[in-house]
Amino acid sequence: MPGSTTLGPGHGVDAIEHLDALRMMSLMKELHRLLTVPGPDRITDAQAAALSGGEDHPREEFTAWLERVARDLQKATA
Numbered sequence: 001m002p003g004s005t006t007l008g009p010g011h012g013v014d015a016i017e018h019l020d021a022l023r024m025m026s027l028m029k030e031l032h033r034l035l036t037v038p039g040p041d042r043i044t045d046a047q048a049a050a051l052s053g054g055e056d057h058p059r060e061e062f063t064a065w066l067e068r069v070a071r072d073l074q075k076a077t078a
Helices: 018-036 045-051 059-077
Strands: 004-007 014-017
Touching: 014 018, 018 059, 045 059
Parallel strands: none
Antiparallel strands: 004 014
């Protein structure tokens, strides 16, 4: 579909609006920044766990995932 980005696990496909994909990319980049920046703006480990749905993922894994998803969205929306 023109103006959309395709997302899917392989067996089914959903599309989101291009502007939504750009917004999601921006959000992922900002979350990544807040997880990695030193100082008072840094997301705490407890906040990072809450953002991960309470699952026990290492902070580094969550940060790397955000960076990868943001990069994939950037490529898909270029």
